[in-house]
Amino acid sequence: MASNQPSQARMKFFIDTKRCIECGGCEVACKNENHVPMGISRIRVVTVNEGERGETNVPIPCMHCSKAPCVAVCPVDALFTRHDGIVHVNKETCIGCGYCLYACPFGAPQFPTSAPFGARGVMDKCTYCAGGPEEPHSQREVQLYGSNRVADGKLPMCASVCATKALVAGDSPDVAEVARKRIALRGSGEAPWGWSTAYPGA
Amino acid sequence: MTNSMNDIRNAKSVVIWGENICTSHPIAMQHVLHAKEVNKAPVVVIDPRFSKTAAFSDKHVSVRQGTDVALVYGVINVILANGWEDKAMLRDRTYGFELLQEELKKYDLDTVSNVTGVSKEDIQQIAKTMAENRPGTVIWAMGGTQHSNGTSVTRAFCVLQLVLGNMGKPGGGTNVFRGHDNVQGATDLGVLSDTLPGYYGLGEGPWKHWSNVWGVDVDYIKSRFKSTDMMGKPGFTVARWYEGILMDAKELGQDTNLHATIFWGHSSNCNSQMDRVKKALEKVDLIVDIDPFVSNTAVLPDRTDNVYLLPACTVYEQYGSVTNSNRDNQWRDRVVDPVFESRTDIDIIMDFAKHLGFGEQFMKNRNGPYSKDHVVEDLAREWAMGMLTIGMNGQTVERMKRQKEWAHVFDRDTKRAVSGPVKGEYWGLSWPCWTDKHPGSPILYRVDVPVAEGGMGFRARWGKEAPDGKTLLAGKGSAPKGSPIKEGYAEIDNWKTDITGKTAEEAIAKGIAPYGNGRARINAWNLKDDPVPKHREPIHSPRPDLIAAWPTYDDVKDHFRVPTLFKSMQKPEYAKDFPVLLNTGRQVEFEGGGSADRNCWWLVELQPEMYAEIHPGLASDHGIKHGDWMWVESPQDLDDKPSRMKVKAKVTKRVPPNMIYLPFHWGGSFEGKSLAGKFPEGHVPYGIGESANVVTNYGYDRITQMQETKGGLCRIIKA
Numbered sequence A: 001m002a003s004n005q006p007s008q009a010r011m012k013f014f015i016d017t018k019r020c021i022e023c024g025g026c027e028v029a030c031k032n033e034n035h036v037p038m039g040i041s042r043i044r045v046v047t048v049n050e051g052e053r054g055e056t057n058v059p060i061p062c063m064h065c066s067k068a069p070c071v072a073v074c075p076v077d078a079l080f081t082r083h084d085g086i087v088h089v090n091k092e093t094c095i096g097c098g099y100c101l102y103a104c105p106f107g108a109p110q111f112p113t114s115a116p117f118g119a120r121g122v123m124d125k126c127t128y129c130a131g132g133p134e135e136p137h138s139q140r141e142v143q144l145y146g147s148n149r150v151a152d153g154k155l156p157m158c159a160s161v162c163a164t165k166a167l168v169a170g171d172s173p174d175v176a177e178v179a180r181k182r183i184a185l186r187g188s189g190e191a192p193w194g195w196s197t198a199y200p201g202a
Numbered sequence B: 001m002t003n004s005m006n007d008i009r010n011a012k013s014v015v016i017w018g019e020n021i022c023t024s025h026p027i028a029m030q031h032v033l034h035a036k037e038v039n040k041a042p043v044v045v046i047d048p049r050f051s052k053t054a055a056f057s058d059k060h061v062s063v064r065q066g067t068d069v070a071l072v073y074g075v076i077n078v079i080l081a082n083g084w085e086d087k088a089m090l091r092d093r094t095y096g097f098e099l100l101q102e103e104l105k106k107y108d109l110d111t112v113s114n115v116t117g118v119s120k121e122d123i124q125q126i127a128k129t130m131a132e133n134r135p136g137t138v139i140w141a142m143g144g145t146q147h148s149n150g151t152s153v154t155r156a157f158c159v160l161q162l163v164l165g166n167m168g169k170p171g172g173g174t175n176v177f178r179g180h181d182n183v184q185g186a187t188d189l190g191v192l193s194d195t196l197p198g199y200y201g202l203g204e205g206p207w208k209h210w211s212n213v214w215g216v217d218v219d220y221i222k223s224r225f226k227s228t229d230m231m232g233k234p235g236f237t238v239a240r241w242y243e244g245i246l247m248d249a250k251e252l253g254q255d256t257n258l259h260a261t262i263f264w265g266h267s268s269n270c271n272s273q274m275d276r277v278k279k280a281l282e283k284v285d286l287i288v289d290i291d292p293f294v295s296n297t298a299v300l301p302d303r304t305d306n307v308y309l310l311p312a313c314t315v316y317e318q319y320g321s322v323t324n325s326n327r328d329n330q331w332r333d334r335v336v337d338p339v340f341e342s343r344t345d346i347d348i349i350m351d352f353a354k355h356l357g358f359g360e361q362f363m364k365n366r367n368g369p370y371s372k373d374h375v376v377e378d379l380a381r382e383w384a385m386g387m388l389t390i391g392m393n394g395q396t397v398e399r400m401k402r403q404k405e406w407a408h409v410f411d412r413d414t415k416r417a418v419s420g421p422v423k424g425e426y427w428g429l430s431w432p433c434w435t436d437k438h439p440g441s442p443i444l445y446r447v448d449v450p451v452a453e454g455g456m457g458f459r460a461r462w463g464k465e466a467p468d469g470k471t472l473l474a475g476k477g478s479a480p481k482g483s484p485i486k487e488g489y490a491e492i493d494n495w496k497t498d499i500t501g502k503t504a505e506e507a508i509a510k511g512i513a514p515y516g517n518g519r520a521r522i523n524a525w526n527l528k529d530d531p532v533p534k535h536r537e538p539i540h541s542p543r544p545d546l547i548a549a550w551p552t553y554d555d556v557k558d559h560f561r562v563p564t565l566f567k568s569m570q571k572p573e574y575a576k577d578f579p580v581l582l583n584t585g586r587q588v589e590f591e592g593g594g595s596a597d598r599n600c601w602w603l604v605e606l607q608p609e610m611y612a613e614i615h616p617g618l619a620s621d622h623g624i625k626h627g628d629w630m631w632v633e634s635p636q637d638l639d640d641k642p643s644r645m646k647v648k649a650k651v652t653k654r655v656p657p658n659m660i661y662l663p664f665h666w667g668g669s670f671e672g673k674s675l676a677g678k679f680p681e682g683h684v685p686y687g688i689g690e691s692a693n694v695v696t697n698y699g700y701d702r703i704t705q706m707q708e709t710k711g712g713l714c715r716i717i718k719a
Helices: A025-034 A069-073 A099-103 A139-145 A157-161 A172-186 B006-010 B026-038 B068-081 B087-093 B097-104 B109-116 B120-132 B150-164 B183-188 B204-214 B218-223 B274-283 B345-355 B372-386 B397-405 B502-510 B601-606 B616-621
Strands: A011-015 A044-048 A056-060 A079-081 A087-089 A167-171 B013-017 B043-046 B059-061 B136-140 B174-176 B260-264 B286-291 B307-311 B320-323 B329-332 B556-559 B562-564 B580-585 B611-614 B629-634 B643-651 B659-663 B668-670 B712-718
Touching (some): A011 A172, A025 B601, A069 A079, A069 A099, A172 B026, B006 B026, B006 B136, B013 B120, B043 B120, B068 B109, B068 B120, B068 B150, B109 B120, B183 B320, B329 B397, B372 B397, B611 B616, B611 B629, B616 B643
Parallel strands (some): B043 B059, B286 B307, B580 B659, B611 B643
Antiparallel strands (some): A011 A167, A079 A087, B320 B329, B556 B562, B580 B712, B611 B659, B629 B643
């Protein structure tokens, strides 16, 4: 299995829009796990067509895209892709310019607005519960980026608590297998939400 | 619940009737989705609103609130007209089908459609879907029960499942989802005013039985009561306790008014008629609020003395067993030691008993006095000795702890352990778990397995013969598998009182269920008004033209010690003055009165404000835009003026065009004024707002006195 070979690992999210019930468990678990401040959402459940046939809920974290546009546009190379596909921001390099926000197709980058004169602070986003470019579990990492569950061999908190397993995290082949089985059961043939954008050609 | 949450995975159809699973029981929704995706089970949601759960349905039916019995009967009539009923089940395992047939004549499809607002085609489709996809589950919650005829609604769901033959089968059953952590356990252990633990009731026999279990002389218990009459008399209910303070003592079913009120993990904002609750809290001599957080009770009344707040531990700071909605028992560990000066519930109870002068008797046990070090274990052993009626005997402390260690070996679909020392046991040792060898019974009334494996017929609770002379014992061939008696039989002598457990053990060894093998009563003759369920218009009916044909009950003088009004409160003119339907329910972020959740800022960030769902059409008729403030006013009922609350409009098509829907978890604000200044310093919750129950109407179930909060009227005014 690929998951036994860390060098080939490729972390992904599968967002099952036919299963999310908008309970908000992922949002609260993320905030609790990473001590995310008020006003910043590393994951957010978006509901469309509320109260009508076709009502759909979509939990949206950072998708950790394979050719991440945020990484491409960052003028100071604060954004980078790890060997396992997780996209990190180095908060000590980030200048808060906001280019990444315009480039991101998922609205993942978040900016604290508490800086003077409404200036943007440095970017914050979903880390896949994998901390940041610091020593795992170091005080600095916890302070700047929050939890590092991946270093302990654990999945992101949001996916771990998902009541209906609408949000699935893990190594690419495992996640793809879950998605394939569910889509086959439904016979819909639909591609997983966001994958053509986040993981083209996967 | 006759079946389990997990067992929904075996359903061929899922009917969710008056329950919003996505919001109230989100974890359980995975099982509904499994049935839908893997079994291709059609999901039917019957709810006035297009709820979050309705979004996952194949068919949503918007029923007028409070007309569920009529809709069930419409569905049953279609089933019978097509010969889809389970004839063997009705013949061998039920009593009173003839009386039902008589009642059903009043519910032709045109009538049902007129009463419920559901089209004839939809009624036929519900029946066809359920008949063609068996076994199917029927799931409900407060949308089914919080009506003046709520007991009838609940019984109608059971009758429907009997007619379809969906009882006693994996994937079937009548499944009412309980709403709070351990609320089933609380009910089982008798946190009710009309019974001792185990649903024994309040008669002389029950008092003797429990005194025997407690190791206390029954005469001592008697000496604590004013009279033997009062010893057997049901007390006040949680719905109307405050009338014991407000009403003239002459009107009450006891000699005196109430002088003190103790809230223990319960929020007063859960009570309808909250303006009367406020008055009562201002009049009563003493208020004690035992809670981890400062609840609405402490700030609602305008008073400055004799309100005591006792900080209690959260679940994480104490340990013991809990029982979930589907009768599973689970042992829970303490996560952290009690924080600050908070104390565990049992610690507070024991001190109360001591200072009230019966500490010694309270701490007595058949094996000597309890030890403070393991009182929770001692108590668990005590209830396991006494709760014979429901077979809550085999859930020993040791077994519950062992299951916790071996949780990983239980199968998700069957709930049965496949290996390890727990092999063969069902998860949670679901009651009835008659003995410490019994595996538990996750599916009630199953006759295709032996009693020793969780099988049983219906309980022979009402003897061998009904008042009309017909048998109440099950017919031929309907005994649990492996039974030496192949038909119905009466309950075994002493099975409810033999605390050694031997009677039950011997019966089970023979393949006999201790409680007998009887018939499910479609005709419950002891419920004099409605021996079979009947549609009755809500007290506050939006259809005054239907009141004459479907009237509510006669008023009741001494109903849990208070007079409860039915007919004299059902006034046709309400519908003219208050033309908008009022409904309440949950939001997913909070629970109950919300005093814990509204103190969690991550939850409050998701839902920072109280709101009223209002349809775009109704909103624009009143010049109200999304986010505007509005007043919601409801009939004055017992008071001298209408009740009113100020709330923000959430404009959404989720509600039908003529309905206001309010989440009920809010508190800390009253009639447009914030009560934030009345909290002790540093204790104002992050989220405060107006309580829905300020405007919920008068109206109570004829049998249980549950409040009618799912069928009221109101009017709205732009603020």
